[in-house]
Amino acid sequence: MNVDELLSHYERGVMTRDELFGYLTEILSLDELVVIRVALAARDDLENAFRPWIESVERGAETVAAGQSKWPSAEARKAARAWRQIESAPGRFKRVVRHPTSATEYPIGTEALLLEMRNAEGTRWLVEVRDPENAGRCQHLELPLEAIDVTRPLSADMEAADHIPVDADHSLGADVALRPKVSTTPGSRELPRTLAAA
Amino acid sequence: MDGVGGDVNDELEQPTEGTAQDPRTLPWRANAGGARTLDAAIAFARARGIDIPDDVRFFVAPDGLLPTNAYAKYCEVNSHKSYSWEDFLGRPDRDGNRRVPIKVHASVLESDEAIVAVLAHELFEIQALRELFDDQQGIEGITICRLICTGVKGNLHDRAWDRADELVTALRSERKEEAGDERG
Numbered sequence: 125m126n127v128d129e130l131l132s133h134y135e136r137g138v139m140t141r142d143e144l145f146g147y148l149t150e151i152l153s154l155d156e157l158v159v160i161r162v163a164l165a166a167r168d169d170l171e172n173a174f175r176p177w178i179e180s181v182e183r184g185a186e187t188v189a190a191g192q193s194k195w196p197s198a199e200a201r202k203a204a205r206a207w208r209q210i211e212s213a214p215g216r217f218k219r220v221v222r223h224p225t226s227a228t229e230y231p232i233g234t235e236a237l238l239l240e241m242r243n244a245e246g247t248r249w250l251v252e253v254r255d256p257e258n259a260g261r262c263q264h265l266e267l268p269l270e271a272i273d274v275t276r277p278l279s280a281d282m283e284a285a286d287h288i289p290v291d292a293d294h295s296l297g298a299d300v301a302l303r304p305k306v307s308t309t310p311g312s313r314e315l316p317r318t319l320a321a322a
Numbered sequence: 323m324d325g326v327g328g329d330v331n332d333e334l335e336q337p338t339e340g341t342a343q344d345p346r347t348l349p350w351r352a353n354a355g356g357a358r359t360l361d362a363a364i365a366f367a368r369a370r371g372i373d374i375p376d377d378v379r380f381f382v383a384p385d386g387l388l389p390t391n392a393y394a395k396y397c398e399v400n401s402h403k404s405y406s407w408e409d410f411l412g413r414p415d416r417d418g419n420r421r422v423p424i425k426v427h428a429s430v431l432e433s434d435e436a437i438v439a440v441l442a443h444e445l446f447e448i449q450a451l452r453e454l455f456d457d458q459q460g461i462e463g464i465t466i467c468r469l470i471c472t473g474v475k476g477n478l479h480d481r482a483w484d485r486a487d488e489l490v491t492a493l494r495s496e497r498k499e500e501a502g503d504e505r506g
Contacts, residue, residue, distance in 0.1 A: 125386040137412035138381050138423050146398035147387075180402035187400045188467040190392035191479050 127151070127163045141170070145177045146187055152200040157207060175211070178204045344472075345443075345483050347490040350435035357431040366434060367441040370489060374441070378448060379415070383425035393440045396424045396448060401464040407455040410448070422448055438493055439486040446482035 125147065134144040148160055164171045181196045182204035188194075196204070358366060360382055368374055378396075388395055397410050411420035424444050430436045447470055454461060469478040 133384060133387065135413060137379065137415055137421065138384065138425065139387065140397055140410060140412055140423065142400060142403075142409060143395070143398045143423075145400075176403065177400060180400055183402065185400055185402040186464075186467060187398055188471045189398040190389050190395040191470060191472045192389050192392065193467070193471050193473075194389075 125151075127156075127160055131163060131167075141173060142177075143189070144170075145174060146189060148174070149177070149181050149187075149196050149200050152181065152196070152203045154199070154203050154206060157203045161207070178207050182208060345439055345486055345490070347435065347439065347487045347494075350433045350439060350490070351494075352433050357428070358434070358437065360426070360431065363426075363431050363437045363441070367437055370438050370493060372438070372442050372445060372489070373449070374445065375449070377411070377419070377421045378445070379412070379421040379423055380441075381423060381425050382428050382431070387425055388427055392427065393430055393436070394424060394426045394444050396422050396444055397470075399463050399466045399470065401467045403463040404460045405463055405466055406460055407452065410451065424448075435490045435493060438489045439483075442486040442489050443482040446485045447478050450478050450482075 127148070130139075130144055130147050133139050134141070139147075152160060164174055181200055184195055184201055186193050186195055360380055364374060364380060383395070399405065408420070410422050412423040414420050424441075426440060430440045451466070451469075468474050471477070472479060474480070
């Protein structure tokens with residue numbers, strides 16, 4: 125059962141909040157981490173309530189359902205640890221990006237949460253962006269490590285731009301992100317060659 | 323008719339044996355007339371003397387929402403949390419009331435004995451937990467876990483099966499008498 129189905133059952137009152145969290149723990153992994161985070165971010169009450177649950181998952185806490193005891197998998201515990209690291213690094217909120225496959229454009233100044241993750245292709249940054257039109261919605265983008273410098277702010281020129289236009293040549297696949305190291309022509313809204321494609 | 327709770331018990335593998343934590347009236351006999359609807363099962367349970375409070379709501383468990391081997395489920399308790407009664411309630415219904423959501427495996431509805439046993443078991447635990455929360459605001463999850471898990475002799479889970487067994491035994495006696503009367 126996927127996250128959307130679980131949330132739907134929860135919304136209909138079929139399960140308690142802790143049952144929902146129990147099922148989310150069963151599917152929790154590094155691969156599913158962002159999906160679950162994005163889904164819960166749309167519901168402040170769930171996002172907040174899940175934090176202590178996540179801590180218990182990291183510690184390997186027992187849960188009981190239908191008389192049966194169970195413990196989180198090693199994969200779930202790893203993901204819970206990553207979740208807590210993300211939450212404890214508020215300094216990583218930086219300015220970003222837009223998502224060319226989405227109808228939503230993310231204006232410069234949109235905050236995103238950068239998550240460091242590893243997958244089979246090596247280290248990549250996962251970026252969680254809150255929709256400026258709807259604070260409850262999030263999307264996530266996956267970027268190569270070199271696509272963004274999380275330690276440096278955008279240039280003043282880019283700060284001034286409303287949006288960064290997307291160059292089709294650079295939007296390979298789905299996701300692009302601004303790499304703020306490279307300068308642009310002041311006032312220009314053209315795509316800097318620094319826009320990296322994932 | 324064969325004793326079969328057949329479908330019921332074949333489909334749901336039995337939990338670990340040897341804990342004295344399981345129903346002793348297995349196998350539950352399947353209904354000759356097939357499965358009851360959920361509403362009919364609830365009405366039947368009421369008629370058998372099972373008290374069904376207003377703040378519970380039954381569902382036929384959607385696929386994937388019951389652990390393997392489980393007949394029913396109404397909560398998940400985390401041993402590292404503290405609990406209040408509200409934690410056992412689902413989101414508000416259309417009428418704005420929150421209820422304990424009890425998911426029942428569809429195969430339970432195929433047997434009156436299973437209906438009586440499973441509903442009595444779940445409601446016994448729920449009622450006992452409700453009474454515990456009447457006396458205290460919060461209860462540690464680990465305490466609740468020990469009350470409702472298998473493997474702890476004499477705990478709520480254990481006693482809930484005792485109660486369920488009593489009701490199933492009474493149902494069998496009654497039906498045996500009825501069958502005897504018909505033959506006589």
